[in-house]
Structure formats: structure tokens, C-alpha cells
Amino acid sequence: MSTPSKLNRKRILVADDEPDVLMLLNLNLQRAGFEVIKAEDGERALKLAREESPALVVLDLMMPGLSGLEVAKQLKAQPATARIPILMLTAKSDEVDRIVGLELGADDYVTKPFSPREIVLRVQSVLRRSEPAEAQVDELEVGPVKVDRVRHEVLVGGEVLDFTATEFKLLTVLMERRGRLQSRDVLLNDVWGYESAIDTRTVDTHIRRLREKLGAAADMIETVRGFGYRMVEDFQ
Amino acid sequence: MSTPSKLNRKRILVADDEPDVLMLLNLNLQRAGFEVIKAEDGERALKLAREESPALVVLDLMMPGLSGLEVAKQLKAQPATARIPILMLTAKSDEVDRIVGLELGADDYVTKPFSPREIVLRVQSVLRRSEPAEAQVDELEVGPVKVDRVRHEVLVGGEVLDFTATEFKLLTVLMERRGRLQSRDVLLNDVWGYESAIDTRTVDTHIRRLREKLGAAADMIETVRGFGYRMVEDFQ
DNA sequence: TTTTGCTGTTACATGATTGTTACAGCTTGA
DNA sequence: TCAAGCTGTAACAATCATGTAACAGCAAAA
Numbered sequence: 068m069s070t071p072s073k074l075n076r077k078r079i080l081v082a083d084d085e086p087d088v089l090m091l092l093n094l095n096l097q098r099a100g101f102e103v104i105k106a107e108d109g110e111r112a113l114k115l116a117r118e119e120s121p122a123l124v125v126l127d128l129m130m131p132g133l134s135g136l137e138v139a140k141q142l143k144a145q146p147a148t149a150r151i152p153i154l155m156l157t158a159k160s161d162e163v164d165r166i167v168g169l170e171l172g173a174d175d176y177v178t179k180p181f182s183p184r185e186i187v188l189r190v191q192s193v194l195r196r197s198e199p200a201e202a203q204v205d206e207l208e209v210g211p212v213k214v215d216r217v218r219h220e221v222l223v224g225g226e227v228l229d230f231t232a233t234e235f236k237l238l239t240v241l242m243e244r245r246g247r248l249q250s251r252d253v254l255l256n257d258v259w260g261y262e263s264a265i266d267t268r269t270v271d272t273h274i275r276r277l278r279e280k281l282g283a284a285a286d287m288i289e290t291v292r293g294f295g296y297r298m299v300e301d302f303q
Numbered sequence: 304m305s306t307p308s309k310l311n312r313k314r315i316l317v318a319d320d321e322p323d324v325l326m327l328l329n330l331n332l333q334r335a336g337f338e339v340i341k342a343e344d345g346e347r348a349l350k351l352a353r354e355e356s357p358a359l360v361v362l363d364l365m366m367p368g369l370s371g372l373e374v375a376k377q378l379k380a381q382p383a384t385a386r387i388p389i390l391m392l393t394a395k396s397d398e399v400d401r402i403v404g405l406e407l408g409a410d411d412y413v414t415k416p417f418s419p420r421e422i423v424l425r426v427q428s429v430l431r432r433s434e435p436a437e438a439q440v441d442e443l444e445v446g447p448v449k450v451d452r453v454r455h456e457v458l459v460g461g462e463v464l465d466f467t468a469t470e471f472k473l474l475t476v477l478m479e480r481r482g483r484l485q486s487r488d489v490l491l492n493d494v495w496g497y498e499s500a501i502d503t504r505t506v507d508t509h510i511r512r513l514r515e516k517l518g519a520a521a522d523m524i525e526t527v528r529g530f531g532y533r534m535v536e537d538f539q
Numbered sequence: 540t541t542t543t544g545c546t547g548t549t550a551c552a553t554g555a556t557t558g559t560t561a562c563a564g565c566t567t568g569a
Numbered sequence: 570t571c572a573a574g575c576t577g578t579a580a581c582a583a584t585c586a587t588g589t590a591a592c593a594g595c596a597a598a599a
Contacts (some may be wrong), residue, residue, distance in 0.1 A: 150334075173418070173419075174331070174418065174419055174420050175418045175419070175420040175421075176418055184500075185500050188500045188501075188502070189500065192420070192500075193420055195488060217483050217484070218482050218483055218484060218533070219483075219484035219527055219530055219533065231528070231529065231555080231556060231557085232528060232529025232530065232556080232557095232586095233529075233556080233557070234556095235529075235530075265558070266558070266559070266560095268558090268559080268560085268576090269557080269558050269559075271575095271576065271577070271578095272557085272558075272559085272577090272578090273557085273558095274576095274577090275576095275577060275578070275579095278577095290575095290576070290577090292565095292566070292567080292574095292575065292576075293567095293574090293575070467544085467545060467546085468545085468546095469545080469546070470545095501547070501548095502547070502548065502549095504547090504548080504549085504587090505546080505547050505548075507586090507587065507588075507589095508546085508547075508548085508588095508589090509546085509547090510588095511587095511588065511589070511590095514588095526586095526587070526588090528555075528556080528586065528587075529556085529585095529586075
């Protein structure tokens with residue numbers, strides 16, 4: 068995948084009893100921009116999954132003690148960890164045939180031997196898929212501003228305007244929630260992504276840039292002093 | 304981010320006699336933002352398909368009573384349901400030839416064991432494919448570029464140009480969806496195929512090669528920084 | 540076999556984007 | 570009115586995404 072961005076610094080829990088594999092995955096996932104937590108057995112994997120709430124778990128099916136199968140079952144059984152995607156490592160494709168796909172909620176699996184690159188791509192792929200489903204309404208309109216999500220285009224007073232990625236997301240979120248106050252924290256969470264260790268003042272800067280581009284319609288974004296920002300419900 | 308509202312979520316009908324499979328598909332399709340209707344046997348699947356007009360049907364080939372094959376035939380036989388895409392689940396890959404090639408128009412198939420991720424990707428892919436009426440059109444034209452799918456030929460400014468397989472497919476997908484943003488992920492799925500473990504940067508490379516061949520018309524393909532690419536609606 | 544062309548990967552350069560910081564100006568409440 | 574705390578503004582450095590080119594592995598063709 069493309070260069071790791073700070074925004075995607077997600078935590079991955081890797082559980083495998085073979086130190087070599089653990090090291091290999093650790094190295095490659097880190098290089099891909101992930102934060103990696105390692106577990107040498109099933110028990111520890113379960114514990115860490117609860118405590119560290121990783122974005123994804125890579126589980127070796129064959130482990131002494133608690134097998135990957137068991138771990139997966141228990142993860143899925145508990146509400147706190149049920150939604151964490153699982154990528155299962157299996158030795159032979161036939162040994163798992165239905166197990167992996169069916170009996171438990173592994174989201175994907177990779178059979179050994181695997182290339183580190185493949186694992187990284189799989190992890191990224193599963194993560195992309197489990198991100199919150201988007202695309203509700205295709206068109207958003209407030210006053211002179213119209214956002215077309217399918218074309219990925221913003222019209223202001225009939226003219227197409229260029230917005231950067233962050234500006235576009237911020238504008239979209241505000242318009243989706245027009246009339247409702249959005250705190251800086253909420254915006255950071257929903258525009259920049261959870262985990263973003265970003266200064267709340269940064270939101271101000273981007274609001275400013277938005278207003279600048281909106282020109283005459285800048286007042287659509289109201290400042291609610293001490294709390295955050297709000298897109299007006301109607302404009303003019 | 305907010306969950307998609309029920310109104311514009313797409314409805315998927317899943318028919319399988321194994322409760323485990325039903326649960327698994329339900330969970331994963333819901334997580335991907337679909338509304339899911341479940342059927343435990345063929346009869347019920349037929350009934351629900353007529354009543355609920357789902358956007359797509361996932362059918363297990365092997366079911367007691369009405370088999371998936373039968374259900375598919377009946378769906379295709381009735382005008383009200385004939386246009387609903389069908390994704391078939393099959394146990395062995397050798398059953399596949401029969402299904403897809405000969406007996407009926409299943410739009411795609413997945414062999415067990417499958418990973419939930421694969422199913423979700425397949426469903427999304429089939430839905431995208433069956434959306435625009437244009438997908439069936441033999442000739443596509445944007446600006447100076449004309450694609451003849453039957454002859455498998457591309458004319459740029461009246462001249463026949465050679466495109467490789469990947470280039471041709473990429474160009475076609477972009478032209479079918481002109482005006483609409485296509486993320487690298489979507490392009491990978493729809494041009495390269497669902498299970499491609501390919502770097503997203505590869506898309507960039509092929510876009511570049513396309514542009515190179517398009518010459519003066521290179522600007523037809525717009526880069527939407529941070530999101531993907533888009534074929535313009537009109538050119539000059 | 541050798542050759543050719545296609546494909547995916549990688550490294551690098553570059554310009555755009557982004558987050559931070561400092562400071563000015565404004566709002567609020569005493 | 571003033572002081573304190575927010576917010577707007579501008580500039581800047583770091584980071585990131587993309588275009589570009591070169592390359593190696595492969596498969597098809599010769």
C-alpha cells in the first residue's frame with residue numbers, strides 16, 4: 068500500500084508461538100506503519116486483545132494451550148472484542164476448510180507459507196473493509212453549497228471548487244450534521260480518525276481554510292464559542 | 304461516522320440452510336452497510352425475493368427442497384425478479400462450470416470455504432457492475448476517445464491505438480463511470496479482481512501508462528488527491 | 540531456446556497538503 | 570472598563586501523495 072500515514076497508525080495484535088514468525092510479522096507490519104503488539108500464546112493474546120483494543124488481530128491457528136480457534140471464539144463471544152477483525156494464519160488450506168470460514172468469525176485467512184508482503188496487504192484490506200460504511204446520501208446541500216459524494220465534487224454558487232482531502236471530509240461531516248454543534252474532539256475523531264493525536268487547534272485552522280474557500284458563504288459555519296462549530300441549517 | 308440510514312442501504316437476500324453460514328454472512332454484510340434478509344430454504348428465498356425485491360441474492364447451491372439452482376432459474380424466469388443479480392455459493396469448484404457457463408445466469412460465484420471478506424467484496428463488486436445501464440453498452444465515448452468493446456478496440460482521435468489488457472479494462476471501467484470518483488481500492492477490485500493482493504500504487508502506474516497513450520487527451524483522467532481518479536464527463 | 544512485451548514493484552523527486560506555533564483581535568464576565 | 574480566555578490569522582517546516590522512471594519476473598510468441 069502507499070506510504071504509511073500518521074492517521075492510519077493502527078494497532079495490530081499478532082499472536083504466534085513461533086518467535087521467528089512473530090519477529091517477521093512485527094518487522095513488516097511496523098514498516099507498513101502499524102503499531103504492533105506481540106503475544107506468544109493464546110492466553111496472552113486474549114488478555115492483550117481486551118486491554119489494548121487493537122484494530123485487528125492476526126492469529127495463528129496452531130498454538131499450544133489456547134489455539135487460535137479458541138481465542139477467536141472467545142474474542143467473538145465478548146462484546147468488548149467481538150467487533151475486532153481477525154486474520155487467521157493456517158498451515159494447510161484443507162485442514163481449515165470450513166473451520167475458518169464458517170465456524171468462527173475470522174474475517175480472512177492466509178495459509179502458510181505466506182510472504183510478509185501478503186500479510187500486510189491482507190491486514191490493510193481487512194481494515195479498509197471494516198471501517199465504518201460510508202456513502203449514505205449522495206448529495207448534500209446547504210444554501211449555495213452542494214456536495215456530490217459520488218463525483219466527489221463541491222459546488223459553491225454553481226462553481227466547482229477544489230477542496231483538499233481534509234477540507235472535503237470536514238465539510239462533509241459538518242453538512243451531514245447541519246444544525247448540530249460539533250465539538251473539536253468530535254470533529255477530530257470523525258474527520259481525522261480515532262487515535263489521532265492532533266491538537267484541537269488544528270481544527271480551527273482547517274475551519275478557517277474552509278471559510279476562506281467558501282467565500283461569501285463563509286458564515287455558514289458558525290463558531291460556538293467554548294464548544295466548537297456548527298453548520299447552519301439554512302443559509303440566506 | 305454515522306451508520307448508513309436504512310432508507311438508502313441496499314438489501315441483500317441470503318439463502319442458506321446452514322444456520323452458521325447464515326449468521327456469518329448476516330454479520331459481515333451488515334457490518335459492510337447492507338440490510339440483510341435471511342432465508343433458510345429455497346421456497347422462502349423465492350418468496351422473499353418477490354416480496355422484498357432485494358438488490359442482490361446470495362444463494363447456496365446445495366439446499367434441501369428447492370436447490371439454489373432451481374431458485375435461480377425461477378428468479379430469472381419471472382420478470383419481477385429477473386434482473387436481480389445472483390451470487391452463488393458452491394462447495395466444489397468443479398460445480399462451477401456447470402452453474403455459470405451453462406445452466407443459468409448466476410452473476411458470480413464463490414466456492415466454499417470462503418472468507419467473509421471475499422463475500423463482501425464480491426457482493427459489492429457485482430452490485431457495482433450491475434448498476435449502470437451503460438455497463439452493457441458496446442461503445443463508450445468520451446471526448447476524442449472511443450472504446451469498442453466488441454472489437455476490443457480503442458480509437459483516440461480517430462486513430463486505433465494499442466492498449467494492453469489491463470489498460471483496456473482500466474480505461475473501460477473509468478469511462479463507464481465517467482464523472483464519478485473511483486478510489487484505488489475500487490479500481491483494484493473491479494479491474495484486477497477481488498482477491499488481488501496488489502499494491503495500490505500499482506494503480507498509479509497504470510494510470511500513468513494510460514495517460515501516456517492518450518497523449519493530448521491525458522487530462523481526461525483527473526487525479527483527485529487523497530481519494531483516487533476520475534474520468535471527466537466531457538472533454539473539450 | 541531466445542526474444543519480446545506486459546505487469547507489478549520500488550526508489551526518488553517534487554509540489555501540495557497539513558499540523559504547529561505565535562500573535563493579534565475579539566468575546567465574555569466581573 | 571479590564572482581564573482572561575478563546576478564536577482568527579498568517580507563516581513555516583515537516584510530511585505526504587503522486588508522477589515518473591527504471592527494473593525484474595513472467596508468460597507468450599517467435
